[in-house]
Every structure is written in C-alpha cells, then in structure tokens.
Amino acid sequence: MLNARYVRERLDEIRASFAKRGSEYPFEELLEIDEEYKKLQAQVQELRSKRNKGSMEVSQLRKEKKEPDNAKIMELAGIKDQIDELEKKALNYTGRMESILWNMPNVLDKEVPAGSDESGNVTLKTVGEPVRKKLPGHEESLLKLGLLDMEQAAKVSGARFYYLKGDAALLEQALIRFTIDTLVKKGYVLVAPPLMLKKEYYRGVTALSEFEDALYRAVEASEAEGLEEREKVDDELFLISTSEHAIAAMHAGKLFSAKELPKRYIGISPCFRREAGSHGKDTKGIFRVHQFYKIEQFAVARQEDSWAIFSEFIANAEELFSLLKIPYRLVNICAGDIGSVAARKYDLEAYMPAQDKYREMVSCSNCTDWQAARLDIKYDEGGERKYAHTLNSTAIATTRAIVAIVENYLNEDGSIAVPEALQPYMNGKRRIG
C-alpha cells in the first residue's frame, strides 16, 4: 500500500515533477511527519513486544496449572493502556500522511512538455487533409434531418442531454461495433463492466476533485430523504465516468505472475459526467454531454512494458480515425493540462470543419503505478512483488465521433455520407438524409 517510503525512494523525481507542474505539494511535510510517526511506532512496538512476552508467561503458567499473580496481570493491563494512548496519538500522524499520499498527483514523465495550460501542449503530428466547409455544424445538420432532439431532452432530463434518433442512433451502434470488431481482432478482451462503483474503489482510480466535478452519485430512492445520515455511509455508489475505472477496479487487490501480463481489454459502457466545472463551454449540440457510450482500451502491464503499450494504444486510435478517414492530429499534453493521474498523456484531436478547429476525440494515458498503488494491483517477478502499471485510452467516444463524422461528411445538400468503414454496420447504407 501507499506509504512514506514510496515518496522517500523517488524524492528527486517527485521534486522535479512538482517543479515542472509549477505547484506546491507538502511531500516534505510528509517525510517530517513520518519521522515522528516512526518514533511513536517504535515505542508502540516495544510495548507490544513486552505485552506479548508477558502474555506468553501467563500462558505457560496456565499450562502448568499454576495461577499467575495479580501484580503481573495488573502490569500487563497497564501496558495495554499505554499502547492505546500512543496509538491514539499515532492516528493524527497516519491520518495526515494518508491524506497527503492519496492526493499526491502522479510523477510526470520526462517527455511531458512544460506549460501551465493547454497552450503549452505540443502537436506531435498531423494526419489527413482538413477541408474547411462553410456549412452548418453538427447540431443544425442533425436537427434538420430529424435525427436529434435537444429541446425535449433538456425538458425531461436537463441541459446536455439529447435524443439520438433513426440513422443517428444507428450510426452510434455502427461505431460501437466497428470499434469492437477492429480491436477484438487484435486479441483484446471485451469487457462490459458494472456501471456503478463503491467510493472506496473509486478513490483509487481518480483524483478527489473528480468526485465533485465529474461524478454522479447514485442514491437509492428510499434513502434519499435521510441524506445527513447517509454521509457516514462508506459504501455509496458512483456512476462511472468511463469503463476505465471499473476495469481498473476489476484488478483491485490482485497479485499476478509476471507472465500473465500484459492484460489488454476493451471496455464498453455508457459514461456519465456531471461537467460541473464547464458551464458555458461547448453548449451547442452533443460535443460535451452528460452521457455517451465509449469504447475504451485498458491494460495492466509490467513496469518495463507500459510505454510499449502506450504506443500501441495510440496506434490503435490512429488506425480507427484513419479508417474513418477523419483528419486528426496528435498532441502531447503539457504539465499544466495533464491532471493528477497520468504520467504522460497524448490526445488525438479530430478536425472539425464547422469550427475550423481540432477537438479532442481520444485521450491516452500511462498512469504508471498511480492507480495500482491505490488499488493494490501487483505482480510477482522472480519472487519480488511490484506494482503493475495501468494504461487507458479512448478508442471511440460515440457522441464526439458522431460530431466529427457529421461535420466532415456533410454534403452541400444537407445529407451526410456514411464512412466506408461503417457501411457494413449500417446495412450497406451509404448516405444519411
């Protein structure tokens, strides 16, 4: 599990990482507290040792059918009180240390560019020919064809919900099957995970800030009235914001042998996102919504294999967008934009003709041991136990891919061509509208 030694052993890396992030973090405080804690722990252990020996003597006497004398028993009872007191003191230290450790962002990889916000991101390559179109955006196009209803969705569910209808809904299914078939052929194991996770596992896969901004909490109707009492309940459920989280949790507490790794998966699930911090951003259409389907790549790997898998995930994402014939670019996300969990993150951004901009379609992260340390995912290699590395990458997020397809395949007459790769999944249909 996470402990101060984890920090002590990679102090230089951590220092460099925070310098790059340009943020303060109390990891020095952690080490100071740990020094104090260890002193306390030594005292406790010595007392325990004394108590254990005393208890053993009592046990020995009983075996010989003799009664231990009262003073001895009283002495041992006294030791118990001393231990209790010291342990109460230790709780202050362990509580603080745990909070520092659990909230500490991952150590950045050296390839992560410097930069305080998304303007620091570095484009690695650009593929395909962007074609600027003076045509309406996806929302207007789909509304006109009667394939999208935002208004009624807003009325019955709220803003950022939508009804996809007819060929648009079919296009979504086509994207899902196309992506699954492409990746299953490569040997990935398809996983349909639970859509809700307990808090104790959720906090192992993502940063704490996510709980407020991104996640929906599932409250049972019968419990909704007594919310204050529920605050104490630790087994409350959260709707997953990506199947990555549920598949990571699938490995929690497990020990693998090195030769079982890597394990490669594709997850399929709806994703639920509150988008609490994004008022006013992308309010038109279905680019940023509360709910969408996502096919996700996920892997558990040996430490030395994780960067090869990172490249593999990127290559898969590129292959999918190349097959869909959508122009894209690959971006290396900088220190200020990367978040807490990933050590390095590449985004694949598709060209959007109506906005004349590249927008995020895929996000590929090597989380190194950040999730594994919190979920206790290990492997045994030559008798040594190590934290595994976990990786995740979007394959296809349906709503965003639909936006990219509609805008790139829109014809002058308002109809939408179906990408060749998807036609077999659309009953051979070559055109929508």
Add this chain to the structure above:
RNA sequence: GCCGGGAUCGCCUAGUGGUAGGGCGGCAGCCUGCUAAGCUGUUUGGCUAGAAAUGGCCUUCGCGAGUUCAAUUCUCGCUCCCGGCGCCA
C-alpha cells in the same frame, strides 16, 4: 425482503481463547542425470541493526468496534459469497 451456512498465504485446505499447520504454485539452494523426479529452506506488510552475509521486533485469519493479561477463535455492527423461501425484468 426473510431464514441458514461461510470468508484463513498467489490458489486449495486444517485448526484452536495462549508462537496459525499442510498441499499446490512461485522463489533460492542442494543432490542427481536417462523422458525425472527427489531433498532443504523460503513465500503478508512494516520498523530496525549491519558495509554485507545475516539478525531482532511488530503486524497479518474479509472490514470495524467490544470483552480479555491474551481474540483468527467469544460478542455486536458492516461488506461480500453459497444454499433455501418470497418478489421480480
């Protein structure tokens, strides 16, 4: 929802108010070669002594609390699994 049984090392399994044992697998070593196995040790996490070889101590029987000098064992609460009954897409 109700009743009963259960959770012990990576896997399987024994056990008891007083140092948690066995099998398989893994690791280290030894012996030996004729399709091949056998033997010995080791196998949770942490602290500590030492340059190292190697030691010492604590911790660990699903999770949390209680009783006790001492809890894996007894009591209470929780989570999960198995069986039966009820309800149900």
